[in-house]
Amino acid sequence: MTKQHANWSPYDNNGGSVVAIAGADYCVVAADTRMSTGYSILTRGYSKICKLADKSFMASSGFQADVKALQKHLSAKHLIYQHQHNKQMSCPAMAQLLSNTLYYKRFFPYYAFNVLGGLDNEGKGCVFTYDAVGSYERVGYSAQGSGSTLIMPFLDNQLKSPSPLLLPAVDAVTPLSEGEAIDLVKTVFASATERDIYTGDRLEIVVLNADGTRYEYMELRKD
Amino acid sequence: MGKAVIDVPPKGGFSFDLYKRNAMLSKDGVQLPPFTKTGTTIVGLIFQDGVILGADTRATSGSIVCDKNCEKIHYMAPNIYCCGAGTAADTEAVTDMVSSQLQLHRYHTGRESRVVTALTYLKRHLFSYQGHVSAALVLGGVDFTGPHLHTIYPHGSTDTLPYATMGSGSLAAMAIFESKYKEGLTRDEGVQLVTEAICSGIFNDLGSGSNVDICVITKGNKEFLRNHLQPNPRTYVSPKEYSFTKKTEVLLTKITPLKEKVKVTEVGDAMEE
Numbered sequence: 001m002t003k004q005h006a007n008w009s010p011y012d013n014n015g016g017s018v019v020a021i022a023g024a025d026y027c028v029v030a031a032d033t034r035m036s037t038g039y040s041i042l043t044r045g046y047s048k049i050c051k052l053a054d055k056s057f058m059a060s061s062g063f064q065a066d067v068k069a070l071q072k073h074l075s076a077k078h079l080i081y082q083h084q085h086n087k088q089m090s091c092p093a094m095a096q097l098l099s100n101t102l103y104y105k106r107f108f109p110y111y112a113f114n115v116l117g118g119l120d121n122e123g124k125g126c127v128f129t130y131d132a133v134g135s136y137e138r139v140g141y142s143a144q145g146s147g148s149t150l151i152m153p154f155l156d157n158q159l160k161s162p163s164p165l166l167l168p169a170v171d172a173v174t175p176l177s178e179g180e181a182i183d184l185v186k187t188v189f190a191s192a193t194e195r196d197i198y199t200g201d202r203l204e205i206v207v208l209n210a211d212g213t214r215y216e217y218m219e220l221r222k223d
Numbered sequence: 224m225g226k227a228v229i230d231v232p233p234k235g236g237f238s239f240d241l242y243k244r245n246a247m248l249s250k251d252g253v254q255l256p257p258f259t260k261t262g263t264t265i266v267g268l269i270f271q272d273g274v275i276l277g278a279d280t281r282a283t284s285g286s287i288v289c290d291k292n293c294e295k296i297h298y299m300a301p302n303i304y305c306c307g308a309g310t311a312a313d314t315e316a317v318t319d320m321v322s323s324q325l326q327l328h329r330y331h332t333g334r335e336s337r338v339v340t341a342l343t344y345l346k347r348h349l350f351s352y353q354g355h356v357s358a359a360l361v362l363g364g365v366d367f368t369g370p371h372l373h374t375i376y377p378h379g380s381t382d383t384l385p386y387a388t389m390g391s392g393s394l395a396a397m398a399i400f401e402s403k404y405k406e407g408l409t410r411d412e413g414v415q416l417v418t419e420a421i422c423s424g425i426f427n428d429l430g431s432g433s434n435v436d437i438c439v440i441t442k443g444n445k446e447f448l449r450n451h452l453q454p455n456p457r458t459y460v461s462p463k464e465y466s467f468t469k470k471t472e473v474l475l476t477k478i479t480p481l482k483e484k485v486k487v488t489e490v491g492d493a494m495e496e
Contacts, residue, residue, distance in 0.1 A: 150287075
């Protein structure tokens with residue numbers, strides 16, 4: 001007698017792609033603004049990027065209800081931290097908090113695919129990439145979401161060291177300038193939009209550097 | 224020559240030889256590769272002088288766009304065209320097959336093909352496959368008896384309608400038709416309405432996208448407007464040219480010459496032509 005499975009799922013996938021690239025003194029976090037379900041579009045103007053601290057921005061693709069809950073949880077935890085320590089959380093500290101929060105629900109996970117981008121205490125760009133249950137790693141760049149399989153190989157080609165077999169290992173940040181990184185992000189999203197039905201409408205880019213935070217927007221294909 | 228036993232699939236129909244293997248694989252958790260579906264918005268409407276068919280141009284395989292500009296309006300006869308939604312291979316195969324059958328029928332009868340003939344060939348074929356041939360069609364044309372528009376479902380049922388939509392974007396397109404359709408539209412009004420309906424599918428349905436194809440069929444004439452509208456250009460082209468300088472790294476070069484099995488010697492005349 002085979003086990004009866006539920007014909008109702010608590011999860012849904014609202015689609016979309018997110019990308020983050022770390023530079024020597026900047027960090028770029030980007031996400032498309034399309035929210036969909038099945039073959040329909042729910043809205044063309046939904047932000048997947050959340051400011052968790054002055055120097056920590058999280059972009060999440062997946063089930064947006066879980067993402068919203070996760071963002072609220074982290075913001076609340078950050079507020080308490082500020083009261084207790086009289087300072088903002090650093091990006092690496094926020095990265096650890098996010099990992100712990102995700103693993104806490106190991107057996108009923110947040111259906112969220114996250115990238116955390118920001119500046120570390122030295123002012124260098126940092127990007128952390130996660131899976132749904134909190135496994136994370138500091139990297140120079142990352143892509144998550146429905147278009148990640150289209151975006152990541154291109155970023156690997158443009159940003160990664162030629163071969164992992166060649167030593168010495170390359171630093172975690174990319175040698176690109178801020179302008180070049182933004183150009184790369186725009187190209188990569190325009191390309192992902194062509195081939196992924198869940199990515200499109202508009203691109204939101206957040207740029208963090210020593211001067212502060214800047215928001216940029218770009219139109220994407222709406223079909 | 225002895226008896227050569229060749230494993231040939233039975234004439235026509237499906238071969239279920241791999242059923243056991245597939246069942247075993249799916250028990251091990253291996254999923255079937257997604258076949259190319261056309262997602263799709265296809266429409267047809269009858270206007271003053273004939274029939275107008277419309278279609279989008281996106282073909283999807285799962286959530287990936289595999290063809291950004293495919294042709295979904297298929298030729299059936301000089302006066303009959305058919306839009307196809309569903310599995311791309313099925314729509315292509317069934318329309319090609321019936322198109323050939325219609326040509327043979329034309330030779331047999333010495334007359335222009337009728338839309339109801341194409342309709343009957345298609346529905347008989349689809350019904351006999353009990354819905355396994357996943358083709359949902361909008362068939363339109365003008366023959367001696369006048370303009371005709373039909374929808375055909377994968378299981379073989381048909382409808383005769385003044386305006387019709389099929390595919391994943393059919394609801395988005397039908398919303399437009401139900402609001403704006405009226406009898407006795409002129410050619411330009413008809414083309415405008417069809418374009419609007421397809422655009423509704425393109426922008427509101429994720430399975431449809433890219434361009435609008437139109438086909439206008441009237442008595443004794445047809446106009447195939449491929450890419451009549453292209454409302455989705457690429458939004459960003461980098462001013463900087465991307466270079467792909469990183470090649471696969473050569474870590475070691477070692478040449479091992481193969482041992483010669485046959486000694487080649489140049490002898491006398493070359494082979495005669």
